[in-house]
Amino acid sequence: MAKELLKITQLKKKYDKEIYALKGIDLSINEGEFVVVIGPSGAGKSTFIRSINRMIDLSEGSILFDGVAMEKVKGKKLREQRANIGMIFQHYNLIHRSNVIKNVLHGRLGKVPFFKSLFGLYSEEDKQEAVRLLKKVGLEEQIYKRAGQLSGGQMQRVGICRAIMQNPKLILADEPIASLDPNSAKIIMEHLQTITRERKITCIVNLHQVDFAKEYATRIIGIKAGKVVFDGVASDLTEEVISDIYIGKEEEMTLQVENSEIGRFAYGEG
Numbered sequence: 262m263a264k265e266l267l268k269i270t271q272l273k274k275k276y277d278k279e280i281y282a283l284k285g286i287d288l289s290i291n292e293g294e295f296v297v298v299i300g301p302s303g304a305g306k307s308t309f310i311r312s313i314n315r316m317i318d319l320s321e322g323s324i325l326f327d328g329v330a331m332e333k334v335k336g337k338k339l340r341e342q343r344a345n346i347g348m349i350f351q352h353y354n355l356i357h358r359s360n361v362i363k364n365v366l367h368g369r370l371g372k373v374p375f376f377k378s379l380f381g382l383y384s385e386e387d388k389q390e391a392v393r394l395l396k397k398v399g400l401e402e403q404i405y406k407r408a409g410q411l412s413g414g415q416m417q418r419v420g421i422c423r424a425i426m427q428n429p430k431l432i433l434a435d436e437p438i439a440s441l442d443p444n445s446a447k448i449i450m451e452h453l454q455t456i457t458r459e460r461k462i463t464c465i466v467n468l469h470q471v472d473f474a475k476e477y478a479t480r481i482i483g484i485k486a487g488k489v490v491f492d493g494v495a496s497d498l499t500e501e502v503i504s505d506i507y508i509g510k511e512e513e514m515t516l517q518v519e520n521s522e523i524g525r526f527a528y529g530e531g
């Protein structure tokens with residue numbers, strides 16, 4: 262039987278006095294699952310994904326990751342837990358002036374002594390692993406180029422390698438293909454699926470594209486107005502279910518759109 266990696270109980274997030282962005286999420290996610298989270302803008306997808314590694318602090322509830330209550334840990338223990346969680350961002354978050362391999366090696370930051378990472382003293386083994394990963398995603402020609410010279414799709418492939426370089430148990434990907442054209446998006450989803458499957462890494466991905474969710478997810482979770490409204494496999498996600506997730510009461514939508522603008526402003530993204 263698959264082992265439970267993540268147990269989320271009554272997760273709530275309140276950004277201000279009035280509005281709960283997450284209104285009590287209960288979920289159990291097993292090792293090896295490839296979960297795609299879908300839902301309308303402002304539904305709480307990013308908040309959900311970012312609370313797992315405490316990029317955002319939860320207001321109530323509990324997140325048990327690999328047996329450890331994430332809401333309780335701090336300092337060294339929090340860093341150790343985070344070192345086991347890779348993160349992939351919509352805007353890649355690469356160091357543009359560093360070359361590609363250095364960006365990938367940054368994935369080792371949580372796992373090597375600080376002074377070594379400061380002076381770029383990575384082991385030969387780590388360097389070889391970085392090269393192997395870059396070759397795997399078709400970037401062998403780009404290894405020593407500055408990251409800032411790459412296309413968006415190439416940058417995101419570096420982002421995947423950096424996350425894998427952490428040797429994580431879990432990867433969180435927050436809209437990893439939202440800034441890419443359909444062809445590059447497909448390449449990214451293929452690599453993410455193959456690499457995480459081969460290494461048995463659990464993956465949670467936020468997506469706006471329902472067709473991609475259906476193609477790659479082993480499990481799809483629909484979030485709407487801070488609640489889980491769907492949890493199933495692609496074949497359960499009928500047109501009717503999709504419109505239930507995306508089309509809500511008019512006033513609810515208006516509220517979400519308004520709040521979503523605040524959210525984007527606060528995040529400084531997209």
Ligand SMILES: Nc1ncnc2c1ncn2[C@@H]1O[C@H](COP(=O)(O)OP(=O)(O)OP(=O)(O)O)[C@@H](O)[C@H]1O
Pocket residue numbers: 276277282300301302303304305306307308309517519520521522523524525527528
């Ligand atoms: N830093 C913040 N301060 C106040 N409210 C926020 C903040 N971040 C998000 N929110 C609000 O929380 C709710 C959920 O936002 P979140 O970004 O998690 O949604 P989302 O489903 O990821 O949306 P999108 O698909 O547009 O990125 C929204 O109402 C949003 O405005």
